[in-house]
Amino acid sequence: MGMELGKYKTCVSARSTDKEIVAKAQDGGIVTQLFAFALEQGIIDGAIVTGLGDRPWKPRPFIATTREELLTSRGTKYNVSPNVAWIKEATRSFGLDKVGIVGTPCQMQAVRKVQLYPIGMRDVPDKIALAVGIFCMENFLYKSIQQLVEDHAGQKMQSVKKMTIGKGKFSVYTERGNVVALPLKITEKYEQAGCHVCLDYVANLSDVSTGSVGSPDGWSTVFVRTKKGDHIWSKAIAAGCFETKPIEEVKPGLELVTKLAHEKIHKNEIYLNKRASYGVGKGLRNPYI
Amino acid sequence: MYLYSDMNNPMRNEAIQLSKVVEISPTTRHEGHSKLVLKVNDSGIVERGDWLSITPVRGVEKLAIGKTMEQVPKIASRVCGICPIAHTLAAIESMEASIKCEVPKDAHLLRVILQCANRLHSIALHNVLILPDLYIPGTDTKINPFTKEEPVRTVAKRIQRIREIGQTIGEIAGGEAIHPSNPRVGGMYRNVTEHAMWKMYDLAKEGLVLAHEQMEFMIAVIRNFQKRDWTEIGGQQIPIPKTLGYHNQGYMATDPIYGSSSLDEHPTWNPARWIETRPWDWYMGQVEINYEDPTYPVGGTTKVGTKAWPQIEACTGVPTYDGQPVEVGPRARLTMFKNYDEKGTIGQHIARQMEYPDCLYSIIKCLDILNPNGKVLADNIPQGDGSFGWAANEAPRGTDVHLARVKDGRVQWFEMLVPTTWNFPTASRALVGAPWQLAEMVIRGYDPCVSCATHMIVVDEDNRIVAQKLMQ
Amino acid sequence: MATEKSATIPSDVKMEKKAEVSKKEEKSVSNKIKAGHVHLSGCTGCLVALADNYQGLFKLLDDYVDWVYDLTLADVRHIPEMDVALVEGSVCIQDHESVEDIKTTRNKSKIVVAVGGCACYGNITRFARGGQHNQPQHESYVPIGDLIDVDVYIPGCAPTPQQIRNVCVMAYLLLMGTEDQKKLAANYLKPLMNLAKRGTTACFCDLMTEVINQGLCMGCGTCAAACPVRAITHEWGKPQGQRDLCIKCGACYSQCPRSWYSFDVMNEFEGIMEIIDGAMK
Numbered sequence A: 001m002g003m004e005l006g007k008y009k010t011c012v013s014a015r016s017t018d019k020e021i022v023a024k025a026q027d028g029g030i031v032t033q034l035f036a037f038a039l040e041q042g043i044i045d046g047a048i049v050t051g052l053g054d055r056p057w058k059p060r061p062f063i064a065t066t067r068e069e070l071l072t073s074r075g076t077k078y079n080v081s082p083n084v085a086w087i088k089e090a091t092r093s094f095g096l097d098k099v100g101i102v103g104t105p106c107q108m109q110a111v112r113k114v115q116l117y118p119i120g121m122r123d124v125p126d127k128i129a130l131a132v133g134i135f136c137m138e139n140f141l142y143k144s145i146q147q148l149v150e151d152h153a154g155q156k157m158q159s160v161k162k163m164t165i166g167k168g169k170f171s172v173y174t175e176r177g178n179v180v181a182l183p184l185k186i187t188e189k190y191e192q193a194g195c196h197v198c199l200d201y202v203a204n205l206s207d208v209s210t211g212s213v214g215s216p217d218g219w220s221t222v223f224v225r226t227k228k229g230d231h232i233w234s235k236a237i238a239a240g241c242f243e244t245k246p247i248e249e250v251k252p253g254l255e256l257v258t259k260l261a262h263e264k265i266h267k268n269e270i271y272l273n274k275r276a277s278y279g280v281g282k283g284l285r286n287p288y289i
Numbered sequence B: 001m002y003l004y005s006d007m008n009n010p011m012r013n014e015a016i017q018l019s020k021v022v023e024i025s026p027t028t029r030h031e032g033h034s035k036l037v038l039k040v041n042d043s044g045i046v047e048r049g050d051w052l053s054i055t056p057v058r059g060v061e062k063l064a065i066g067k068t069m070e071q072v073p074k075i076a077s078r079v080c081g082i083c084p085i086a087h088t089l090a091a092i093e094s095m096e097a098s099i100k101c102e103v104p105k106d107a108h109l110l111r112v113i114l115q116c117a118n119r120l121h122s123i124a125l126h127n128v129l130i131l132p133d134l135y136i137p138g139t140d141t142k143i144n145p146f147t148k149e150e151p152v153r154t155v156a157k158r159i160q161r162i163r164e165i166g167q168t169i170g171e172i173a174g175g176e177a178i179h180p181s182n183p184r185v186g187g188m189y190r191n192v193t194e195h196a197m198w199k200m201y202d203l204a205k206e207g208l209v210l211a212h213e214q215m216e217f218m219i220a221v222i223r224n225f226q227k228r229d230w231t232e233i234g235g236q237q238i239p240i241p242k243t244l245g246y247h248n249q250g251y252m253a254t255d256p257i258y259g260s261s262s263l264d265e266h267p268t269w270n271p272a273r274w275i276e277t278r279p280w281d282w283y284m285g286q287v288e289i290n291y292e293d294p295t296y297p298v299g300g301t302t303k304v305g306t307k308a309w310p311q312i313e314a315c316t317g318v319p320t321y322d323g324q325p326v327e328v329g330p331r332a333r334l335t336m337f338k339n340y341d342e343k344g345t346i347g348q349h350i351a352r353q354m355e356y357p358d359c360l361y362s363i364i365k366c367l368d369i370l371n372p373n374g375k376v377l378a379d380n381i382p383q384g385d386g387s388f389g390w391a392a393n394e395a396p397r398g399t400d401v402h403l404a405r406v407k408d409g410r411v412q413w414f415e416m417l418v419p420t421t422w423n424f425p426t427a428s429r430a431l432v433g434a435p436w437q438l439a440e441m442v443i444r445g446y447d448p449c450v451s452c453a454t455h456m457i458v459v460d461e462d463n464r465i466v467a468q469k470l471m472q
Numbered sequence C: 001m002a003t004e005k006s007a008t009i010p011s012d013v014k015m016e017k018k019a020e021v022s023k024k025e026e027k028s029v030s031n032k033i034k035a036g037h038v039h040l041s042g043c044t045g046c047l048v049a050l051a052d053n054y055q056g057l058f059k060l061l062d063d064y065v066d067w068v069y070d071l072t073l074a075d076v077r078h079i080p081e082m083d084v085a086l087v088e089g090s091v092c093i094q095d096h097e098s099v100e101d102i103k104t105t106r107n108k109s110k111i112v113v114a115v116g117g118c119a120c121y122g123n124i125t126r127f128a129r130g131g132q133h134n135q136p137q138h139e140s141y142v143p144i145g146d147l148i149d150v151d152v153y154i155p156g157c158a159p160t161p162q163q164i165r166n167v168c169v170m171a172y173l174l175l176m177g178t179e180d181q182k183k184l185a186a187n188y189l190k191p192l193m194n195l196a197k198r199g200t201t202a203c204f205c206d207l208m209t210e211v212i213n214q215g216l217c218m219g220c221g222t223c224a225a226a227c228p229v230r231a232i233t234h235e236w237g238k239p240q241g242q243r244d245l246c247i248k249c250g251a252c253y254s255q256c257p258r259s260w261y262s263f264d265v266m267n268e269f270e271g272i273m274e275i276i277d278g279a280m281k
């Protein structure tokens, strides 16, 4: 195990045992199931998740405080959702003491910086009860996704049922059964700029992180990382929320996760180096110290 | 009152030289920078006291001009971190008064909750500031609120819990505990959820019990002090006059809890009765310090030979109501609305403690009628035509009046008559008759927050009072 | 002179303990650091933030910090020698006393911490332009870093109780801790020391020029949550700053994970949080 997978206590392949959750989940319904369980147990009293906004596939971060609300957030929206924007308000007009939050690796980094350096985040640090990270290779702006779906893939945003990125392809599934897979060469140009300096693939700083890579279809790869994460995950397993398989026994397994993580980080490290001499005797800023 | 021409009057300078002049600078255990210049007689009794702010003037009233009506209250909030709620609300409501915008009922309720939460924390904080002046009953031991020893630690913990309850309720209703972010022109950015409402309710219920306990404790400690003949200062026993802090000025308050504005059907404050004099007219001319006491805690008084010139050093104007300084604050509120009649520093301290429970009763009352689904922002927010509007807010330390003119969404004119500014001249008068060593104790009775007490004068070029013109 | 005994003794005041209540400020214990609060042109909100550690304030004062100077909470009138000076507010350069105070503070302190937007960046005093009675000449306010070298920055308005607490605990470990603790504290404080070196201006514009324009923003939303005046929203995933509302406190930029980010510290977040929690127990 290299550093690219971060610290973790356990890694398994898992799937929610709740049929309703799995029905519309992106992968194994790990995120929704974990929040639903934590909510029911009083481990969190609300979770910041991504629902749908005022346009098809436009994300809208919101604070879910019931299972019904959580269910409306299932599925991946491949464009930027500023979830952390709610992290303080959750503790204010929502009155939450135990906040759950889901986000990409960069958002998990943001959450931890909020906790260790709470510069503009009074009374927030000790109220983060569960931070669930999702693996992330890259993200897009809304118009980029629209161009990919409507121009390159030739589908209407409204009729898209699901989008996935995996097995080297960006795939669009429509309600009427169309499937268009674009090679990642095409999507590359549209990637969000900030993603090119990103050095984390599997949300190393989350309590629990999950993604599709490494596990069979309909299953998720899950890293349990912190004491908090371990505690909640164990309780959820004991309560029968998930069926699991040892990660060593599933295909393609951790090897692929490690490979992709390594590729992402390596590529972006090279880019970060290039930035240092982007101009003539002048470079672009490197945020990492 | 001295006039400008008096400066060259030999009689006046002579009078100054006859009394001993002692200066305490800076004063401690209150917010901001201020000092005391005291003329005392041979027995050390204050004959004339000038208490003045020496906090640099950030000039918020002037920098406000031309800025948006949304931004100015955010800046105004930051003149004082102890009653920022009052400044935020008074500033916002003065803008609303100018543009004639009524806010929805639930927005108003959230503001009242925020107001009471801030007052609760502020009274508790002030307890910490005055406890070192007071004694553990039955002993000659003054109270150090930070000691680990019991019984003080239990009290100190209770004070912090009360503050925590106040600040947390304020944070929920107002977005931030110190400079609130939720209030805005036209109402509030967000209503609270039902969950948040119950959380505030639980906190208020807990706070009510603690506030009652704390009130009783403080009153007992203050009454104990009142029975003493002397207090120890710098190793000496200083006699405590029974009339400590008495003055003959009047009181001004606009509401027991919240405030008033020019939009009200029956406003309880009248700008026509407000006149502002310059510190130049009010404070002493140049004096030389000719008495010093190196044993005065901590570090002694100002060195003999130092010059003081209160007239030009004072950083505030001197607002008066019907031509006289008035006292504002807890005692003023109790006197005006509840027939409270105890005078002096003791009366003031007692009055403040008596405000404890009502902070929480009022929060609970508001929560009972708050609708978490109600709208909190006015449908229509006019941008203003330059009309005059004012709003008074009953800050922990007293009436905080902001006056504004807004045109096309921008502030044309802005004025802040903050509590401590009203109290400066009144407190100065209340010093007379006290041993000079007790002067700081008298001003602490006003719980001054000096940073905010800096505003411009409103006498125009022709020396007419702007307020009168405003009413025309 | 005899003291009259009180007739009403509050129920929770236990008389037998009276002798133990110390009369004077407690004598400094050698294993605490000496710290204080220097108030310049600020609003005291920064100090209230420190006090808003509630019970934690007692823990800090009991075990780590000898509170040697603070006009509001203590009775000391003149700036003494300090290990750590927490400075609140900017400096009015037309006010001689303020200028002297900040110079004295620098000369007498090992570590100077600029606490809050005013001390770090000027905050609302950046808008000052004088002309107001009774001191119309008070027109120029500068962050303390324009007059002295500052070691550590805590931006924000108000700064948060937790950030002030973390800096106090880390300063204690830096000065009093074991070798390992010293290293940890140095790592933790480094970004805040870099901020102090970076400059004395702040605004929403920093996110534009240093993050978005530099191709670093990834739309996490943190800046919007950090802003104390709700000047930032997200439009189509990216921050929109209402610059007419911004008060120049610097919270958004320094809270943004793409302004600065230290893997050394962040990868150990769980352990560091435990250390801080442990210290406050």
Ligand SMILES: Cc1cc2nc3c(=O)[nH]c(=O)nc-3n(C[C@H](O)[C@H](O)[C@H](O)COP(=O)(O)OP(=O)(O)OC[C@H]3O[C@@H](n4cnc5c(N)ncnc54)[C@H](O)[C@@H]3O)c2cc1C
Pocket: A024, A025, A026, A027, A028, A029, A030, A031, A032, A033, A048, A049, A050, A051, A059, A073, A074, A075, A076, A077, A078, A079, A080, A081, A083, A102, A103, A104, A134, A135, A136, A137, A138, A139, A140, A165, A210, A211, A212, A213, A220
């Ligand atoms: C931009 C992006 C890129 C990703 N790239 C990879 C990848 O390369 N490899 C991989 O294995 N997995 C990747 N994932 C994760 C994967 O798509 C699933 O989100 C993850 O496996 C969780 O599935 P689930 O069934 O457990 O979650 P569900 O139960 O379906 O819940 C999904 C959760 O994701 C949240 N969410 C949806 N969209 C966003 C968004 N834009 N930003 C933040 N949160 C969001 C929702 O709030 C919801 O809580 C990516 C996800 C995103 C958002």
Ligand code: SF4
Pocket: A104, A105, A106, A107, A136, A137, A138, A139, A192, A194, A195, A196, A198, A199, A200, C218
């Ligand atoms: S690639 Fe990195 S920066 Fe981009 S969205 Fe994913 S985690 Fe964030």
Ligand code: SF4
Pocket: B078, B081, C041, C042, C043, C044, C045, C046, C088, C089, C115, C116, C117, C118, C119, C123, C124, C156, C157, C158, C159
């Ligand atoms: S930073 Fe904010 S809280 Fe601190 S002094 Fe300045 S205005 Fe007040």
Ligand code: SF4
Pocket: A082, C207, C211, C212, C216, C217, C218, C219, C220, C221, C222, C223, C224, C238, C239, C255, C256, C257, C258, C259
């Ligand atoms: S905090 Fe930084 S990275 Fe996140 S949205 Fe704001 S500017 Fe972008």
Ligand code: SF4
Pocket: C202, C203, C204, C226, C227, C228, C229, C230, C231, C232, C241, C245, C246, C247, C248, C249, C250, C251, C252, C253
């Ligand atoms: S945008 Fe907000 S957080 Fe950023 S500097 Fe301005 S006021 Fe501070």
